[in-house]
Amino acid sequence: MSSTTTSQSVSPFELFLRRFKREKLAILAGSILLIMVLMAIFAPFFLSQGLNDFDYDKILMPPSAENWVGTDLYGRDLFTRLVYGARISLSVGFLSVTFGALLGSVLGIMAAYKGGWLDTIIMRAADVLFAFPSFLLAIAIVAVLGGGIVNVIIAIAIFSTPTFARITRSSALAVLNSQYVRAATTMGASHFRIMFVHILPSTIGGILVYFTMRVGTSVLTAASLSFLGMGAQPPSPEWGAMLASSRDFIAVDGYMYLTLYPGLCIFLTVLCCNVLGDGLRAALDPK
Amino acid sequence: MSELLEARNLNVRFNTMFGVKHVLKDINIGMAHNEILAIVGESGSGKSVFSKSIMGLLGERGTTDGSIWLHKGKTSKSGESTGSIDLAGMKQTELEEIRGDQISMIFQDPMTSLNPVMTVGKQIAEAIRIHQNKSMKESLEEAGRLLDLVRVPSGRKILGVYPHQLSGGMRQRVMIAMALACKPKLLIADEPTTALDVTIQAQILALIKELQKELDMGVIFITHDMGVVYEIADRVAVMYKGEVVESGTLEQIFTAPQHAYTRALLAAAPKLGEMTGSDLPRSFPVLTMEEELAGKGGNVAQIDGHAVDYNEDPLLTVRNLQVIFPRRHNFFGQVTHQIHAVSDVSFDLHKGETLGIVGESGSGKSTIGNAILGLLGEAEGDVRYGEIDLLNPTPEQRELVRKDISFIFQDPLASLNPRMTIGAAVEEPLIIHCPDMSAADRQKRAKELLQQVGIAPDLYRHYPHEFSGGMLQRVNIARALTTNPKIIVADESVSALDVSVQATVLNLMMELQRNLGVSFIFISHDMAVIERVCHRVAVMTKGQLVEVGHRRDIFENTQHSYTRKLLAAIPQIDFSTRQQKTFELINDEVPDPVFPVGEAPTPILMKEISPSHKVATE
Numbered sequence: 001m002s003s004t005t006t007s008q009s010v011s012p013f014e015l016f017l018r019r020f021k022r023e024k025l026a027i028l029a030g031s032i033l034l035i036m037v038l039m040a041i042f043a044p045f046f047l048s049q050g051l052n053d054f055d056y057d058k059i060l061m062p063p064s065a066e067n068w069v070g071t072d073l074y075g076r077d078l079f080t081r082l083v084y085g086a087r088i089s090l091s092v093g094f095l096s097v098t099f100g101a102l103l104g105s106v107l108g109i110m111a112a113y114k115g116g117w118l119d120t121i122i123m124r125a126a127d128v129l130f131a132f133p134s135f136l137l138a139i140a141i142v143a144v145l146g147g148g149i150v151n152v153i154i155a156i157a158i159f160s161t162p163t164f165a166r167i168t169r170s171s172a173l174a175v176l177n178s179q180y181v182r183a184a185t186t187m188g189a190s191h192f193r194i195m196f197v198h199i200l201p202s203t204i205g206g207i208l209v210y211f212t213m214r215v216g217t218s219v220l221t222a223a224s225l226s227f228l229g230m231g232a233q234p235p236s237p238e239w240g241a242m243l244a245s246s247r248d249f250i251a252v253d254g255y256m257y258l259t260l261y262p263g264l265c266i267f268l269t270v271l272c273c274n275v276l277g278d279g280l281r282a283a284l285d286p287k
Numbered sequence: 288m289s290e291l292l293e294a295r296n297l298n299v300r301f302n303t304m305f306g307v308k309h310v311l312k313d314i315n316i317g318m319a320h321n322e323i324l325a326i327v328g329e330s331g332s333g334k335s336v337f338s339k340s341i342m343g344l345l346g347e348r349g350t351t352d353g354s355i356w357l358h359k360g361k362t363s364k365s366g367e368s369t370g371s372i373d374l375a376g377m378k379q380t381e382l383e384e385i386r387g388d389q390i391s392m393i394f395q396d397p398m399t400s401l402n403p404v405m406t407v408g409k410q411i412a413e414a415i416r417i418h419q420n421k422s423m424k425e426s427l428e429e430a431g432r433l434l435d436l437v438r439v440p441s442g443r444k445i446l447g448v449y450p451h452q453l454s455g456g457m458r459q460r461v462m463i464a465m466a467l468a469c470k471p472k473l474l475i476a477d478e479p480t481t482a483l484d485v486t487i488q489a490q491i492l493a494l495i496k497e498l499q500k501e502l503d504m505g506v507i508f509i510t511h512d513m514g515v516v517y518e519i520a521d522r523v524a525v526m527y528k529g530e531v532v533e534s535g536t537l538e539q540i541f542t543a544p545q546h547a548y549t550r551a552l553l554a555a556a557p558k559l560g561e562m563t564g565s566d567l568p569r570s571f572p573v574l575t576m577e578e579e580l581a582g583k584g585g586n587v588a589q590i591d592g593h594a595v596d597y598n599e600d601p602l603l604t605v606r607n608l609q610v611i612f613p614r615r616h617n618f619f620g621q622v623t624h625q626i627h628a629v630s631d632v633s634f635d636l637h638k639g640e641t642l643g644i645v646g647e648s649g650s651g652k653s654t655i656g657n658a659i660l661g662l663l664g665e666a667e668g669d670v671r672y673g674e675i676d677l678l679n680p681t682p683e684q685r686e687l688v689r690k691d692i693s694f695i696f697q698d699p700l701a702s703l704n705p706r707m708t709i710g711a712a713v714e715e716p717l718i719i720h721c722p723d724m725s726a727a728d729r730q731k732r733a734k735e736l737l738q739q740v741g742i743a744p745d746l747y748r749h750y751p752h753e754f755s756g757g758m759l760q761r762v763n764i765a766r767a768l769t770t771n772p773k774i775i776v777a778d779e780s781v782s783a784l785d786v787s788v789q790a791t792v793l794n795l796m797m798e799l800q801r802n803l804g805v806s807f808i809f810i811s812h813d814m815a816v817i818e819r820v821c822h823r824v825a826v827m828t829k830g831q832l833v834e835v836g837h838r839r840d841i842f843e844n845t846q847h848s849y850t851r852k853l854l855a856a857i858p859q860i861d862f863s864t865r866q867q868k869t870f871e872l873i874n875d876e877v878p879d880p881v882f883p884v885g886e887a888p889t890p891i892l893m894k895e896i897s898p899s900h901k902v903a904t905e
Contacts (some may be wrong), residue, residue, distance in 0.1 A: 008749065009708070009748045009749045010750065010753060010754070012705060012706055012750060015752075018304065165696075178701060179696045179697075179702040180703055182696070183766075185662065186660055186662070186689070186693065187715060187716050188686060188716075188719050189689070189715070189719050193719070198704055201704075201706045202705075202706065
C-alpha cells in the first residue's frame with residue numbers, strides 16, 4: 001500500500017477503465033456491438049429503402065452493389081431487413097436479460113442477507129427452474145402464454161432469473177461477513193441500506209459480466225423460438241423469423257445468402273457478447 | 288568474517304500499471320554463516336522483496352541488477368572464496384536446485400503454506416525427496432527425526448495428521464521442519480511469528496535461535512517488530528523505503544542508533560515497564576515518520592492521559608455476561624457441544640476511561656465487544672448503559688445505543704467500503720442517524736472530523752485504496768466520532784499498523800479522550816500497548832476474566848499466573864538480562880473452551896487484593 005496520496009482522486013471505476021483499456025479484443029467486440037446498436041437505432045436515417053418495400057422485379061437477387069446482401073422472395077432488400085431485425089433481436093436480448101437480472105439480483109441479495117427460510121425458498125425455486133432444460137422451459141412458457149415477441153421476452157427473463165440469483169447470492173455472501181458490512185451494522189444502518197448501498201455494488205461486477213454474455217445467448221434463444229414459429233412471426237424481420245421464412249432455400253445452390261446473413265448476424269452478436277464479457281471479467285477481477 | 292551471503296549494489300524494479308517502481312535501492316548487506324541477521328522495516332520498506340530476490344521469486348514483473356553472492360563456505364588459500372554463486376544472475380532452472388536445498392524459507396501464515404489435503408509426514412517427506420534420493424519410507428523416518436528436532440512433542444505420532452488438526456504454533460514448527468529438510472545453509476524467515484500469539488511467538492523464536500546454533504546455519508529474520516529483533520538477532524539491518532538506512536550489531540542498533548528512522552522506530556515501540564509508577568496513560572514521544580525524518584522530532588513531550596473520576600457512577604456496567612455458541616451437532620441436529628466463548632464476565636467502564644481487555648486469540652475478548660453492541664443473540668447476563676439494557680433494547684433505545692457506542696475494527700482497509708469515498712464513509716452515520724441534515728451540513732461536519740484526526744479535508748473525495756493503513760485507521764476513527772459517541776470499542780484497532788503509525792494513532796486516541804471525554808474499551812493481545820494507553824485492565828483467558836484492576840495493579844503487582852505468563856512472553860529490551868532468558872519448548876497452547884451440553888467451565892471465584900484489584904483464585 002502506497003502512502004503517497006496524489007491530489008487527483010482515482011475511483012474504483014477509473015481503475016476498472018484503465019484495466020479494460022488493455023483488453024483490445026473486448027474493445028473491438030464492444031465497438032461492433034455499439035455499431036450494430038447505433039445502426040438499429042438510426043436505421044430510417046441512412047437506409048434508402050423501407051422495411052416492407054416490395055419490388056417484384058428484384059425477387060431473389062443475389063448480393064450486388066445495389067442490394068448488398070441480396071433480396072428475398074418478395075423482392076425486399078435483405079440488408080434493410082437485417083438492420084430493422086437488429087432492432088427486434090437486440091432489444092429482445094437486452095430487455096429479457098435486464099428483467100431477469102433485476103429480479104434475480106434482488107432475490108439473490110435477499111436470500112443471502114436474510115438467510116434461513118427465505119434463502120431456502122428462493123434457492124430451491126431456482127433449483128427447480130435449473131432442473132428444466134432452459135430451452136424447453138422457454139417453449140413451455142411461450143406455449144402457455146402464447147406466441148409473440150412480448151411473451152418471448154417474459155420466457156427468457158424467467159429462465160435467466162435463477163442464474164442471476166445464484167451469482168448475486170454467492171458474491172453477496174462473500175461480502176456479507178466483510179468488516180465494512182459489520183461496520184455498517186454497528187453504525188445502525190437499516191437492512192435496506194446494508195443490502196443496497198453496501199452489498200449490492202460489490203456484486204455488480206459479476207452481474208455485469210454474466211449480463212453481457214447472457215444478452216448474446218438470449219438473442220440466440222429468441223431467434224430459435226422464432227425459427228420454430230413460437231416467437232416473432234413473419235413478416236417481422238426478427239433474425240430467427242428471417243431464417244424461418246428462408247428455410248426452404250437453405251440447401252438450394254445459389255440461394256445460401258438468404259440464410260447466411262441472418263445467421264451471421266446472430267453469430268456475430270453472440271460472439272461479441274461473449275468476448276466483451278470475458279474482457280469485462282478480466283478488467284473487473286484482476287487476479 | 289566468513290561470509291555466507293552478500294548483496295552488492297542490489298536494485299530491484301517492478302513494472303506496474305502505474306509505471307516502473309524502484310523498490311530496492313542499492314542494497315549492500317553481508318552476513319556470516321553462523322549468525323542471525325534481522326531485517327527490520329515497516330510495510331512497504333522492501334524487506335520481503337529482498338528475501339524474494341534471494342530466492343529468485345520476484346516473478347515476471349521484477350527486474351534485478353547488482354548481485355547476490357551465496358558463498359558455499361570453501362575459502363581457497365589465497366583468501367578468495369571458491370564455489371560462490373550469484374543468485375541474482377541465475378536462471379530459474381538453476382535456482383530450483385538451490386531453493387529448498389541450500390536456501391529455504393518459512394512464511395508468516397503456516398496454514399496457507401501447508402497443503403491442506405496432504406498429511407504432515409508426507410509433506411515433509413516430499414521436501415526431502417525433491418533434493419535427496421531417498422525412498423518414501425526413509426524420507427518418512429527422516430521426517431519423524433525432523434519433527435523431534437523442532438521439538439514437536441511425540442513428533443512421530445503427528446506424521447499422519449493433517450494441517451488443520453494442528454494449532455498455529457505446531458504448524459509453524461512443521462513448516463520449520465520442512466525448511467530444514469535438506470539442512471540448508473541459509474534459512475529465510477519472513478515474519479514467521481506475526482500471526483501467532485505472544486506466548487507461542489516466544490517459543491518459536493527460542494526454537495529458531497537454538498536450531499541456528501545446533502545446525503550452524505545462517506538465518507535471515509524479517510520482521511517489523513523491534514522487540515522480536517532484540518530477542519533473536521545478532522546483527523540488524525534497518526530498511527526504510529527500499530533502502531538500508533542503518534546496519535550494525537544488535538547492541539549498536541539498540542544502544543546507539545544513528546539514523547533518525549531507527550531512533551523513531553525505537554521510540555515508537557512501547558516497552559513493558561516504562562510506565563511503572565505512573566497512574567495515567569501517557570502519549571508516545573513521536574510524530575509521524577515524515578515529520579521525524581524532517582528533523583522535527585527530538586524532544587516531543589509525553590502528555591499524560593485523561594484523569595478519570597471514579598466517584599461517578601460507571602457509564603457501562605457488565606454483570607455475569609455469558610455467551611455460548613453451539614459447536615457440534617448430532618445427526619438429528621441437536622447441539623451436543625458448545626463453545627463457552629464468554630462465561631461469567633463482570634466489569635465497569637467509567638466516563639473518560641480506557642479499559643483494556645487483553646488475552647490471546649480465542650480468549651473471548653472480541654466476543655465481549657460484539658455482545659455490548661447487541662450483535663449477538665446468544666449473549667446473556669446484565670449489560671447496562673445508563674437505563675438501557677443493552678442485550679434487550681427497545682427499537683428507540685437501539686437507535687440511541689448505535690449513536691452512543693461506536694466501533695473501530697482491526698483492519699482499517701477492510702472496514703471501509705471500497706466503493707465509497709472516505710468522505711461518504713465519515714458521513715454515513717449522519718445519513719443513518721440524522722436523516723434531516725442537509726448534504727452541505729453533512730459534508731461540513733465530515734470535513735471537520737477529518738481535520739480533527741489529522742487528514743486534510745480536501746482528501747474528502749478520495750477512495751480508501753489510495754491511503755496507507757495509518758491514514759485509513761484515522762478515517763475509521765473519524766467515522767466512529769461522527770455521532771459524538773460516549774463509548775468507542777476498539778477491537779485490535781492498531782495491531783495491523785506499523786509500529787510508528789500505531790504510536791501516532793494511539794496518541795490521537797488519547798488526545799481525543801482528553802478533549803472529548805470519550806471512553807474506550809480497548810481490546811488487544813499486546814500487553815505493552817495496553818500498559819501504555821489503559822487506565823484499567825482486564826485479563827482474559829478461555830472466556831473468563833482472571834485478573835481485573837488498575838493498570839498499576841496489573842503490571843506492578845501481578846497476581847495471576849496467566850497474567851505473568853503473558854508478561855513474560857513479551858520481548859523486553861534490556862541488555863543486562865538478555866542472555867539469561869529461556870523458554871520452555873513445550874506446546875501449551877490454550878484450547879478453545881468447548882464443553883458437552885450440560886457441562887460448563889468451572890466458575891471462577893474472584894479474590895479482592897485491593898478495592899480496585901480482583902484476581903481469580905487458582
